[in-house]
Amino acid sequence: MAQVNVTINGKSYPVACDDGQEERIRHLARYLDGKVAEFAKSLGAVGEARLLLLAGLVVADELAEANEQILRARRGAAAGGNGPGRHDAAAEAVLAAGIDDLAARIEAIAARLESDHL
Numbered sequence: 001m002a003q004v005n006v007t008i009n010g011k012s013y014p015v016a017c018d019d020g021q022e023e024r025i026r027h028l029a030r031y032l033d034g035k036v037a038e039f040a041k042s043l044g045a046v047g048e049a050r051l052l053l054l055a056g057l058v059v060a061d062e063l064a065e066a067n068e069q070i071l072r073a074r075r076g077a078a079a080g081g082n083g084p085g086r087h088d089a090a091a092e093a094v095l096a097a098g099i100d101d102l103a104a105r106i107e108a109i110a111a112r113l114e115s116d117h118l
Contacts, residue, residue, distance in 0.1 A: 002018065003015065003017070009033065009040060036051045036054075067103075
């Protein structure tokens with residue numbers, strides 16, 4: 001198991017991850033740090049926990065929206081086939097699997113961050 005240090009809101013956190021996933025974790029942390037920075041800029045000094053909570057909720061909302069888009073695309077494909085604007089079922093399955101994988105990874109990262117802070 002590998003470990004990578006990520007920086008969120010100027011604070012460094014060690015995060016355990018599977019070997020070979022270090023760069024992906026760094027990338028995800030940069031994305032989360034960007035969300036935290038947006039809230040810090042607009043809200044000012046509200047506390048690190050609140051910034052992380054708000055950023056986490058925004059990321060979860062983005063994931064939920066992506067899942068809803070896939071569900072709508074599946075329903076549309078089931079109702080009307082692969083007409084104009086419709087997605088190929090195989091492509092949808094690949095996208096859905098990718099989003100499911102991403103969701104599992106985000107949940108694993110969140111669990112690791114929680115356990116690192118307990």
